[in-house]
Amino acid sequence: MLIAGNWKMYKGPNETRVFCARLRARLHHLEGVDVIVCPPYPSLHEAIGMLAVTEVAVFAQNAHWAEDGPFTGEVSPWMLRELGVGGTLIAHSERRQLFGETDESAALRIEGSLDAGLHVIACVGETEDERDAGETEAVVRRQVEAIRTVVEDENLERLAIAYEPVWAIGTGRTATPEQAEEAHALIKGLLDVPVLYGGSVKPENASELLSQPNVDGALVGGASLEVESFATICEVASRS
Numbered sequence: 001m002l003i004a005g006n007w008k009m010y011k012g013p014n015e016t017r018v019f020c021a022r023l024r025a026r027l028h029h030l031e032g033v034d035v036i037v038c039p040p041y042p043s044l045h046e047a048i049g050m051l052a053v054t055e056v057a058v059f060a061q062n063a064h065w066a067e068d069g070p071f072t073g074e075v076s077p078w079m080l081r082e083l084g085v086g087g088t089l090i091a092h093s094e095r096r097q098l099f100g101e102t103d104e105s106a107a108l109r110i111e112g113s114l115d116a117g118l119h120v121i122a123c124v125g126e127t128e129d130e131r132d133a134g135e136t137e138a139v140v141r142r143q144v145e146a147i148r149t150v151v152e153d154e155n156l157e158r159l160a161i162a163y164e165p166v167w168a169i170g171t172g173r174t175a176t177p178e179q180a181e182e183a184h185a186l187i188k189g190l191l192d193v194p195v196l197y198g199g200s201v202k203p204e205n206a207s208e209l210l211s212q213p214n215v216d217g218a219l220v221g222g223a224s225l226e227v228e229s230f231a232t233i234c235e236v237a238s239r240s
């Protein structure tokens, strides 16, 4: 099981220090689950230092594809690696919806990050309109196939997919375990990598979602911002 906390644009270095100290104490001795936190860029260094003595990995939330170059405001995956970052999210739906991320640019970012030696959690998922129009399968298939074309077989072990239906992110509406399972089975049929579910995962619904056969973990947004709820989800995962 893999549980990743996506902090989005929350927690500067000071809050990160306090959070990681408490998480360290709380997750001591936890087995059977890999835990990742994804702080915003300015807090990565602090998180890496605070969690160095733990098994908790630190991932970024995005990365460019080039090693360096004239790309103002972008961050190189090689530089993240140098900092001690273990991996990165790519193509989170907020990147796709708000910042123009496309299947093509996502594929470039995934390829560059894997080439740099990072792990990648690549996000896919349909919008509410797409689900209502019966297009869920076609959309998810298109997104996963765009990822598949750029991943070399030897890099597959550093890739995971997060299935995050856009209508379930930050809304309190969770996909039913059956809806999640159906999408995860589709994704795993296209690409044999771990598939995390994301979208309003909370301590109360984690067990039901994580018990689905093709659900290998969770990408947690809101509930990852409090040590107590995040640690509880990690504990549920360790028993699933």
Ligand code: PGA
Pocket: 006, 164, 168, 169, 170, 171, 172, 198, 199, 200, 201, 219, 220, 221, 222, 223
């Ligand atoms: P949420 O966010 O858990 O707050 O719905 C999930 C995500 O955006 O990764």
